[in-house]
Amino acid sequence: MKTLIVYNSRYGSTKEYSIELARMLKCDVLPLRNIAKANLDNYNVIVFSSYFYLGKLMKIDFVKKVWEKIKSKKIIVLGVSAFASKKNIIEKQWIDSISTRYRENIAFFVLHGRIRRKRLSIFDKIILFFTKKGSFD
Numbered sequence: 447m448k449t450l451i452v453y454n455s456r457y458g459s460t461k462e463y464s465i466e467l468a469r470m471l472k473c474d475v476l477p478l479r480n481i482a483k484a485n486l487d488n489y490n491v492i493v494f495s496s497y498f499y500l501g502k503l504m505k506i507d508f509v510k511k512v513w514e515k516i517k518s519k520k521i522i523v524l525g526v527s528a529f530a531s532k533k534n535i536i537e538k539q540w541i542d543s544i545s546t547r548y549r550e551n552i553a554f555f556v557l558h559g560r561i562r563r564k565r566l567s568i569f570d571k572i573i574l575f576f577t578k579k580g581s582f583d
Contacts, residue, residue, distance in 0.1 A: 447520075449473035449491040452481055454505040456497050457566070459559040460526045464495045478505055486515050495524035497559060498536065500573075503543040510548060521552045526559040 449471055453464035461477070468475035476484055478496075486492065496504045503525050509516075527536055536556050541549070563571070 447490040448488060449493065450484060450486070450489040451475040451493040451495060452478055452484075452508070453494075454478040454496040454508075456499065456504070457559075457562055459557075460495050460497050460524075463524065463526060463557050464493075467493070467495075478508060481508070486512060486519075489519065491520040491522065492516050493522045493524065495526065495557075498525055498527040498529075498539055501539050501542065503540060506543045509544065509552070513548065517551060523552050523554045524557055525554065526557045528559045531558070 451464050451468050451471075451473060453460050453475065454477070455461035455464070464475055473491075474484070474489075494506075494509055496506065498504070503523070506523070509521070509523065525536065525540060527539075529535060533556075540554055544552075
């Protein structure tokens with residue numbers, strides 16, 4: 447089976463997971479911004495990896511946009527979150543991110559991200575300060 451991993455990363459964890467997974471599976475990997483270079487018809491498995499931010503899985507609209515092309519394929523979504531251990535919160539965020547019509551045909555997995563304080567935007571530092579969650583590396 448030919449597999450494509452498409453990723454969207456903000457601070458690097460999602461990109462690192464995607465590249466390492468592609469290396470292990472010996473498959474193609476592409477940042478979402480370069481998706482126009484890929485012919486999705488050439489793949490049996492599409493893996494979309496992105497991060498949770500402010501309660502939503504970012505860029506999940508990509509899956510909806512290409513749904514008619516990929517709905518007959520094996521679709522896997524990897525959601526990366528610094529709060530992956532909070533399964534009930536992540537499950538709600540997943541449900542809020544995409545409707546049942548799509549979810550019932552997607553295998554969904556959560557991967558633990560990390561917070562890199564030095565890379566955070568001012569806005570993200572403020573959010574983190576007020577939520578007082580997470581750990582830094």
